[in-house]
Structure formats: C-alpha cells, structure tokens
Amino acid sequence: MSEARNGKDRILEIGGISVPDLAKACGTPLFVYDEKELDQQMSDYKTYFRSDQFETEVIYASKAFTCKALLQMLDQNGLSLDVVSGGELYMAKQAGFPMERIYFHGNNKTDEEIKLALDLGCKTIVLDSLMECERVVTLADSKGCSTEVMIRINPGITAHTHKYIITGNLDSKFGVMFHDEETILKMLDLVKNSKFTTFTGFHAHIGSQIFDLRAYDAVIERLIKYIKKLNRDHKIEIECLDFGGGFGVRYTEEDQPNEVQEVCSRIIKKCEEELLKYDLHLKKIMIEPGRSIVAEAGNTIYQVGFMKKTPNKEYLFVDGGMTDNIRVALYDARYDCDLAEKMDREKEYRYTVAGKCCESGDILIEDAMLPKAETGDLLIVYGTGAYGYSMANNYNRISRPAVVFVKDGKARIVIKRESYSDQLRLEANEEVII
Known part of the structure; x- marks a missing residue:
C-alpha cells in the first residue's frame, strides 16, 4: 500500500489505485487484495x-x-x-x-x-x-x-x-x-x-x-x-x-x-x-x-454511516460487520484500521467500530484511535484477507461484498457483489414425494 496527496490530506492507495476510487467504482463494503503481495507470498514459500x-x-x-x-x-x-x-x-x-x-x-x-x-x-x-x-x-x-x-x-x-x-x-x-x-x-x-x-x-x-x-x-x-x-x-x-x-x-x-x-x-x-x-x-x-499467504494481502473498505455516543463509548457504524468478518465475535480477533482519506491527520478520537447487524456482538474494533470521523468517510480494516470472505454470511439478509484484485493501477472484480435477488435463488415451493 502507498499514499497519495489530495489537497491537504494524504489518501491511501492499494495496488496503485486510491481507496476512494475503488469504493466509487465497486461500492462498499469491499474486499481488496493486492495481487503483487499475493504473488510475493506464494513465490517466497516456493523459494524458501x-x-x-x-x-x-x-x-x-x-x-x-x-x-x-x-x-x-x-x-x-x-x-x-x-x-x-x-x-x-x-x-x-x-x-x-x-x-x-x-x-x-x-x-x-x-x-x-x-x-x-x-x-x-x-x-x-x-x-x-x-x-x-x-x-x-x-x-x-x-x-x-x-x-x-x-x-x-x-x-x-x-x-x-x-x-x-x-x-x-x-x-x-x-x-x-x-x-x-x-x-x-x-x-x-x-x-x-x-x-x-x-x-x-x-x-x-x-x-x-x-x-x-x-x-x-x-x-x-x-x-x-x-x-x-x-x-x-x-x-x-x-x-x-x-x-x-x-x-x-x-x-x-x-x-x-x-x-x-x-x-x-x-x-x-x-x-x-x-x-x-x-x-x-x-x-x-x-x-x-x-x-499467511492471503491475510495481509487483503483489506476491507467500509463507508462510515451514523455515529452515536453512550456514557462510555463513541460508536462509529459502518456498512458491514459480522456478516463479512465474524472472526471478532468468534475468536475475539483484533484488527487495525484507518480513515483512508485522512491518513496524516492526528488520531485523537477513540471509537468503537460496529457493524449494522442486529447483534450487540457485532463489533469490528474496540478502542480504534482515528481522526475525527464523519458520515461518508471510508474506513479501511487491514489484514482481512483470510477468513473474511470465506466466513461471510447472510445474517439479517445482508448481501456478501464484492472481491477485487488490484495490480499496477488496474482492478478486476473476481467475485461479484451479491444482490438481494441472488439471495432468493434457492427459494422454492416444491412438493416432496415421500
């Protein structure tokens, strides 16, 4: 990953493409894999x-x-x-x-x-x-x-x-x-x-x-x-x-x-x-x-929605959650994150990053230190390349994200975003002959 400057802010890039451009072209939540990093990990294992x-x-x-x-x-x-x-x-x-x-x-x-x-x-x-x-x-x-x-x-x-x-x-x-x-x-x-x-x-x-x-x-x-x-x-x-x-x-x-x-x-x-x-x-x-081949090569891009303060926490809600990353709920897994368009701003706010599922346990990151967040910001969670998409689910009938591979300034969708109609493809009303 690298960073590029847009006015006063530095913006995160993956594989030569800015996170905002990826989000605009492919939507969010979005799994993004750096193809060069995948190739390097595979090559290193074969070499050593x-x-x-x-x-x-x-x-x-x-x-x-x-x-x-x-x-x-x-x-x-x-x-x-x-x-x-x-x-x-x-x-x-x-x-x-x-x-x-x-x-x-x-x-x-x-x-x-x-x-x-x-x-x-x-x-x-x-x-x-x-x-x-x-x-x-x-x-x-x-x-x-x-x-x-x-x-x-x-x-x-x-x-x-x-x-x-x-x-x-x-x-x-x-x-x-x-x-x-x-x-x-x-x-x-x-x-x-x-x-x-x-x-x-x-x-x-x-x-x-x-x-x-x-x-x-x-x-x-x-x-x-x-x-x-x-x-x-x-x-x-x-x-x-x-x-x-x-x-x-x-x-x-x-x-x-x-x-x-x-x-x-x-x-x-x-x-x-x-x-x-x-x-x-x-x-x-x-x-x-x-x-160890795919985890660090993959990251998830979310869009920030609403925010909420409680007596002890400040919640930052994103448009995904335990439907695209259930590891936190299963294993108490820990992740780091950034606001992709505010890379050089001071991280002075403590947020609990939470998903949109109807579960109190739908938390992605506790105590995430970030710049001041606003609705519409793009949050990137690092290292989600393993057991993110493969454990993704349709809880609350939420559709699974798309998956994109990026390399040298070019992106290709390798798994399409699931639609609501995709979720209905197995619905039936067929009589069972016993």
Missing part, C-alpha cells in the same frame, strides 16, 4: 521451502480464502491445494486446478464427497479416523478408483492460541492420537489390504496464528521419533510428512510474525536434523500455509 535431502511441497489451505482467480494464481506459482469439503473440491475443478496436486482433508467427509474425490482423481485423501478409513477403502474398492491416503495424527501438542483454533491438543476433534497405535495399525492394515488405496504418510496440524516456532520443533521431533518406532517395531515405511500450517500473521502492531524465509528455513533445518538423528530418509516434507 526447499531441501537437497528430500522433496518439498507447499500446499495452500483453501479454507482461508478461495475463488477461481486465486486458484489460478496458485497453480501458476506451482503450489498444491488443501480442500476440506466437496464445495472446495468442486471449486478447484471449475478453476482448472490440477487434481494431482489436491489433498482432501476434513473430519466427517460424506459418501458423496468421498465419491466426488475418487471420481475426479483427487491425489490424496487425508484420513481423520478409523471409521473414515473404513469408508474410504470401501468406496474406493466398490468404485475401482485408486487414491493415495495419509493419516492425520494428533500429536498432543498445544500451541498458544485461541481455544477454537487449537487443533493438536489431546481432546481436539481432529486426527488420531499419536499414541493410539492400535487404531493407527488397523488403519494401515485396511489401506494395505485394498488394491485401490496407497498409504504415503502422516499429516499433523497444531493450530493457527502461531508465532513461537518452537511449537513446530516439538511436532517435528515427536512425529519423526514416532515413525522411527513404527519402522523399528512394525517395518512400516513412511514416505511423506505434512506439518500443516498455522503460521502467524500481523493483524495489529502488537503481532510480530516470522518472515516466510525464517519459517521455512526453521522447519527444513529441523526436519534434516531429526532425520539424520534417527537415520531415516523421507521422500517428501509438506507444509500448508493459508492465512
């Missing part, structure tokens, strides 16, 4: 996640944000894809993303989703439980469709983050506990006894918005030690390990994320050290960044 001792693969976690335009960028940059539903898989197919680079995650895949993955030739299905393993093997055998599988291991490591985005603790809903060897061996036998399923390795993911890289040291140590045990005790060969993602990003000035190069180098070096320590050789190591 490398080793001369094993293959590497960077797999984008599409739950953070997905659309055809982004999937095509990922493909062009050589990244693979992590999907967690039939819808995300279908989206990938429609975008022309290569099925041989897709990993299908999730803890409760339906038969329809498993069949879709098999029919489309999805490269790998990540098994979350013994029951799911039994179902995938049964369906693969019945359809005569081959697939590779990995097993999601719960390493029992708790990262220091919000309880709803911790995924590696003992009671997480995800994966098989690494010390539940009986279940893991049963799953491996089921896969081995089918001529249509091939086991390749283990997957682990310990949480999201993680800044302390020692958490990854711990999971690498634990899993590599574990596969050595499986090899020694049961002659089981492991080709691949996937250590997930969860790399922290900057939402506010208090956040101190690690650079992509530091994250990649740390994981690669630790894997090399542990493999040498246990005299093991692996074919491939994978990671799954999602948020």
